Amino acid sequence: xxxxxxxxxxxxxxxxxxxxxxxxxxxxxxxxxxxxxxxxxxxxxxxxxxxxxxxxxxxxxxxxxxxxxxxxxxxxxxxxxxxxxxxxxxxxxxxxxxxxxxxxxxxxxxxxxxxxxxxxxxxxxxxxxxxxxxxxxxxxxxxxxxxxxxxxxxxxxxxxxxxxxxxxxxxxxxxxxxxxxxxxxxxxxxxxxxxxxxxxxxxxxxxxxxxxxxxxxxxxxxxxxxxxxxxxxxxxxxxxxxxxxxxxxxxxxxxxxxxxxxxxxxxxxxxxxxxxxxxxxxxxxxxxxxxxxxxxxxxxxxxxxxxxxxxxxxxxxxxxxxxxxxxxxxxxxxxxxxxxxxxxxxxxxxxxxxxxxxxxxxxxxxxxxxxxxxxxxxxxxxxxxxxxxxxxxxxxxxxxxxxxxxxxxxxxxxxxxxxxxxxxxxxxxxxxxxxxxxxxxxxxxxxxxxxxxxxxxxxxxxxxxxxxxxxxxxxxxxxxxxxxxxxxxxxxxxxxxxxxxxxxxxxxxxxxxxxxxxxxxxxxxxxxxxxxxxxxxxxxxxxxxxxxxxx
Amino acid sequence: xxxxxxxxxxxxxxxxxxxxxxxxxxxxxxxxxxxxxxxxxxxxxxxxxxxxxxxxxxxxxxxxxxxxxxxxxxxxxxxxxxxxxxxxxxxxxxxxxxxxxxxxxxxxxxxxxxxxxxxxxxxxxxxxxxxxxxxxxxxxxxxxxxxxxxxxxxxxxxxxxxxxxxxxxxxxxxxxxxxxxxxxxxxxxxxxxxxxxxxxxxxxxxxxxxxxxxxxxxxxxxxxxxxxxxxxxxxxxxxxxxxxxxxxxxxxxxxxxxxxxxxxxxxxxxxxxxxxxxxxxxxxxxxxxxxxxxxxxx
Numbered sequence: 123x124x125x126x127x128x129x130x131x132x133x134x135x136x137x138x139x140x141x142x143x144x145x146x147x148x149x150x151x152x153x154x155x156x157x158x159x160x161x162x163x164x165x166x167x168x169x170x171x172x173x174x175x176x177x178x179x180x181x182x183x184x185x186x187x188x189x190x191x192x193x194x195x196x197x198x199x200x201x202x203x204x205x206x207x208x209x210x211x212x213x214x215x216x217x218x219x220x221x222x223x224x225x226x227x228x229x230x231x232x233x234x235x236x237x238x239x240x241x242x243x244x245x246x247x248x249x250x251x252x253x254x255x256x257x258x259x260x261x262x263x264x265x266x267x268x269x270x271x272x273x274x275x276x277x278x279x280x281x282x283x284x285x286x287x288x289x290x291x292x293x294x295x296x297x298x299x300x301x302x303x304x305x306x307x308x309x310x311x312x313x314x315x316x317x318x319x320x321x322x323x324x325x326x327x328x329x330x331x332x333x334x335x336x337x338x339x340x341x342x343x344x345x346x347x348x349x350x351x352x353x354x355x356x357x358x359x360x361x362x363x364x365x366x367x368x369x370x371x372x373x374x375x376x377x378x379x380x381x382x383x384x385x386x387x388x389x390x391x392x393x394x395x396x397x398x399x400x401x402x403x404x405x406x407x408x409x410x411x412x413x414x415x416x417x418x419x420x421x422x423x424x425x426x427x428x429x430x431x432x433x434x435x436x437x438x439x440x441x442x443x444x445x446x447x448x449x450x451x452x453x454x455x456x457x458x459x460x461x462x463x464x465x466x467x468x469x470x471x472x473x474x475x476x477x478x479x480x481x482x483x484x485x486x487x488x489x490x491x492x493x494x495x496x497x498x499x500x501x502x503x504x505x506x507x508x509x510x511x512x513x514x515x516x517x518x519x520x521x522x523x524x525x526x527x528x529x530x531x532x533x534x535x536x537x538x539x540x541x542x543x544x545x546x547x548x549x550x551x552x553x554x555x556x557x558x559x560x561x562x563x564x565x566x567x568x569x570x571x572x573x574x575x576x577x578x579x580x581x582x583x584x585x586x587x588x589x590x591x592x593x594x595x596x597x598x599x600x601x602x603x604x605x606x607x608x609x610x611x612x613x614x615x616x617x618x619x620x621x622x623x624x625x626x627x628x629x630x631x632x633x634x635x636x637x638x639x640x641x642x643x644x645x646x647x648x649x650x651x652x653x654x655x656x657x658x659x660x661x662x663x664x665x666x667x668x669x670x671x672x673x
Numbered sequence: 674x675x676x677x678x679x680x681x682x683x684x685x686x687x688x689x690x691x692x693x694x695x696x697x698x699x700x701x702x703x704x705x706x707x708x709x710x711x712x713x714x715x716x717x718x719x720x721x722x723x724x725x726x727x728x729x730x731x732x733x734x735x736x737x738x739x740x741x742x743x744x745x746x747x748x749x750x751x752x753x754x755x756x757x758x759x760x761x762x763x764x765x766x767x768x769x770x771x772x773x774x775x776x777x778x779x780x781x782x783x784x785x786x787x788x789x790x791x792x793x794x795x796x797x798x799x800x801x802x803x804x805x806x807x808x809x810x811x812x813x814x815x816x817x818x819x820x821x822x823x824x825x826x827x828x829x830x831x832x833x834x835x836x837x838x839x840x841x842x843x844x845x846x847x848x849x850x851x852x853x854x855x856x857x858x859x860x861x862x863x864x865x866x867x868x869x870x871x872x873x874x875x876x877x878x879x880x881x882x883x884x885x886x887x888x889x890x891x892x893x894x895x896x897x898x899x900x901x902x903x904x905x906x907x908x909x910x911x912x913x914x915x916x917x918x919x920x921x922x923x924x925x926x927x928x929x930x931x932x933x934x935x936x937x938x939x940x941x942x943x944x945x946x947x948x949x950x951x952x953x954x955x956x957x958x959x960x961x962x963x964x965x966x967x968x969x970x971x
Contacts, residue, residue: 233887
């Protein structure tokens with residue numbers, strides 16, 4: 123097999139840090155590989171990935187050798203590097219520099235000095251291959267996150283590189299769009315033979331597409347093999363267990379031997395049938411009924427909102443949220459969820475209808491009073507930051523809220539959200555996941571009556587997601603009412619009390635979480651899909667108990 | 674009447690170098706005259722073009738902004754020109770006196786119209802000279818600068834969007850720019866700018882790295898879009914240049930210009946008709962050309 127990337131004894135530490143991020147890494151990537159790099163947050167996945175692209179190699183203390191297609195990476199000219207290795211970043215918004223799709227695709231070719239007719243030929247060919255031909259003259263800022271990430275991929279692919287690196291490319295996308303993006307990536311690898319290396323937390327789809335997986339633990343590679351074997355290896359680590367997709371987890375947790383380990387819904391159903399597995403619902407303690415149930419905290423009546431006067435983004439919407447409830451609003455990107463949340467907390471005023479928080483019209487509550495009772499975490503937490511360090515950020519919020527013992531409160535939140543190591547860092551420089559945690563800490567500081575969250579789990583690894591879910595559940599039990607817009611079915615299934623679907627500017631009937639997912643066919647959890655014939659109410663691995671394993 | 678898509682208009686198809694020269698000519702004209710009626714003729718020409726090329730909605734918004742801008746410039750001009758006659762109204766506050774004179778008022782109106790016209794020219798330039806056309810024009814002179822100017826065009830749009838979002842979301846941190854005294858509001862807006870800068874810098878670093886990763890600066894850049902001179906481009910730019918020469922000659926004869934604010938005693942001077950006529954033709958040249966273009970198309 124042709125060796126495309128060779129890493130020999132690579133060790134790396136960031137400047138002024140003694141602890142190594144990568145320690146004696148040895149790795150060979152072959153031409154045509156679809157390689158998944160898995161590991162905990164902070165395990166060095168992105169650092170390793172960035173070492174394969176000369177322009178993105180991090181500054182620090184480095185030992186070892188990396189060669190790309192036989193050439194040491196430092197000897198690659200800028201031109202060679204651009205034409206050999208492509209890179210797609212996590213945040214789709216940071217890559218584009220031109221205003222139109224066609225210009226964004228032409229940009230890298232103009233950079234390498236391609237003649238005009240060659241540029242045109244490549245754009246024609248690639249846009250037809252990726253289905254972008256109808257979008258070429260669209261403005262970049264009018265594209266959805268999924269379309270933008272596809273343009274970013276196209277803008278790298280147009281240079282015809284041998285290797286494409288992707289750093290959690292779907293973490294900002296909703297699940298259906300993420301799946302489409304990964305399918306395109308798989309086509310690129312299968313049909314064009316381009317080598318793909320990506321880091322990813324959502325293993326459910328990618329494990330079925332990648333032919334190889336490496337596991338980074340304790341700063342080094344602890345596993346290198348097929349994704350199914352890698353998942354089995356992850357099951358041995360307490361923290362990495364959270365990363366395992368629910369279908370293989372069901373089989374591993376119940377010690378069901380199935381070869382190969384099922385990953386997809388179809389494989390899971392086939393394995394259940396083949397082994398004649400019988401599941402029953404897990405007995406659970408009865409849910410505690412709050413005394414405050416059915417006391418409305420927030421009511422929205424007949425609200426309509428439009429940005430441009432041509433189309434109602436919110437259209438005659440009614441909603442009542444009871445005190446102590448946790449409501450999840452599910453819907454695709456662009457369905458109006460974020461606009462609705464902005465209206466519910468009084469940041470935006472609807473053209474029609476009223477929204478009352480207790481008895482007050484929400485947008486008439488003074489801002490200083492409102493932040494004590496209603497907290498909000500937007501899907502871009504950095505736009506809510508205001509200080510130069512994480513510590514200051516928390517102190518500013520404590521001052522605004524006039525908390526009685528700010529130092530103690532800050533200490534508790536820092537411990538709860540594991541912010542100790544980044545306290546002195548600039549909040550705009552920390553990772554997306556850390557920004558999300560800081561945003562949550564700020565939002566919870568007020569101990570609000572109502573907590574409104576817009577994609578609270580975006581960019582978080584599965585372990586941190588569960589930690590966040592448990593913290594929010596604890597807050598809910600202490601009297602906080604939660605409204606959350608999310609794409610994350612499994613998170614909603616695990617933590618929300620009620621769910622609803624946002625569509626065409628309004629909300630469907632609010633249903634208890636189990637009823638909501640059990641009635642859904644497309645928007646439901648993988649577990650519900652594979653066992654709905656046996657246990658219609660099962661949504662998560664913990665909802666199932668293996669009754670018998672017949673042959 | 675349904676508006677013609679911009680890319681179907683004659684003006685948007687003019688060779689980028691020709692349209693750059695034309696916009697430069699318009700700017701020169703704005704600086705040549707300072708009489709109110711002449712400035713009015715220039716702005717009327719630009720408003721007509723604005724409605725045609727930018728659309729009713731965009732132009733109405735710009736006119737709303739322009740009206741408040743006009744009042745601001747007018748106020749400062751009358752404030753800075755206190756020694757002229759005839760005084761229409763005056764106001765005493767302690768030892769300070771504010772005199773509102775007719776001459777200063779007329780001068781202020783003329784200056785405001787010229788400045789607003791300049792903004793309208795830039796608004797038109799922004800849609801006609803799209804980023805790739807700008808790169809094409811300026812690349813031979815300063816390739817990197819041309820690229821950066823073009824990128825900054827798309828960044829400005831993102832900047833405005835982000836600024837609006839910041840103003841909304843910072844309310845959740847009790848930073849509400851719509852409440853408090855003028856000083857408090859100003860401080861809050863400045864703080865929002867500071868946040869904006871921090872956020873933009875952090876993403877700009879990543880964008881720059883990703884540009885590098887796609888070969889920016891690797892070799893001499895080429896251009897995907899190539900533009901060829903048509904005879905219509907030559908006719909358009911020759912006619913506009915001829916008009917400019919005539920207008921410069923008229924200015925040389927001291928038409929449409931007064932040296933001192935004290936000379937601003939009348940709104941209309943009969944001698945202004947000459948520059949007004951030529952300027953209207955030059956400023957409305959794209960619209961006139963559209964008519965000819967329509968007549969010549971199948």
